Amino acid sequence: MTKPLISECTIWNNKNIKIVCKTIYYPHYIEARFSICKHILLNMNNLESYNIAKRKVLKQSNFLVWTGICQVIPPNLKHLEFNENELNSLEFQCGENHFNPLTSRSKHFYELLILRKARVSRGFIKRKEKFRLDDTAVSKAFLNLRSIWSETFVMTFQFQILNVITFTNYHLAKIGPNGLCTFCGIELETVHHLFYECSFTNLIWTDFASCG
Numbered sequence: 001m002t003k004p005l006i007s008e009c010t011i012w013n014n015k016n017i018k019i020v021c022k023t024i025y026y027p028h029y030i031e032a033r034f035s036i037c038k039h040i041l042l043n044m045n046n047l048e049s050y051n052i053a054k055r056k057v058l059k060q061s062n063f064l065v066w067t068g069i070c071q072v073i074p075p076n077l078k079h080l081e082f083n084e085n086e087l088n089s090l091e092f093q094c095g096e097n098h099f100n101p102l103t104s105r106s107k108h109f110y111e112l113l114i115l116r117k118a119r120v121s122r123g124f125i126k127r128k129e130k131f132r133l134d135d136t137a138v139s140k141a142f143l144n145l146r147s148i149w150s151e152t153f154v155m156t157f158q159f160q161i162l163n164v165i166t167f168t169n170y171h172l173a174k175i176g177p178n179g180l181c182t183f184c185g186i187e188l189e190t191v192h193h194l195f196y197e198c199s200f201t202n203l204i205w206t207d208f209a210s211c212g
């Protein structure tokens, strides 16, 4: 009789695999055909292996439970063979591009990272329509953030104004008593009112224009 490979040892009710001194038995893992150590894909990091398992069969679990199981399997039971087919399944579609982490270079990872950050906010789209800005004016507005001021706080504040995510009294009124403008006390304090319509702000803009 041939001795089973150590990586083919069962995970469930195994005296060598315990959480808080107790052997483990998770029926939903067994239903998803996770029964022996090598099914846990221990040659990868926990996140990679969890994503693959989740995509294939594992529906009822979460990352913490998965990580818990990975941690308690002793090193001598780990399956360390490199399985390229499993790694290849990390490929995914991103917009029009097919992204493969194995062949991608650092600049591709960077493009992936900034892809989501570069989305135009709904607030800015409204602002663009309101002021009838064309694409040149838009890029100028965002590029100016970097060139006009080097102080991070001011840049962040200007970025908030552009994207209409500044918390004004209008928004605070939803959790407080009053949404009226801090300066004129007449209109609702929206970002548009505060920086464009308010009679007090207009005094500053008029002053500013006369300096030029």
Ligand SMILES: [Zn+2]
Pocket: 181, 182, 183, 184, 185, 186, 187, 193, 194, 197, 198, 199, 200
């Ligand atoms: Zn006002």
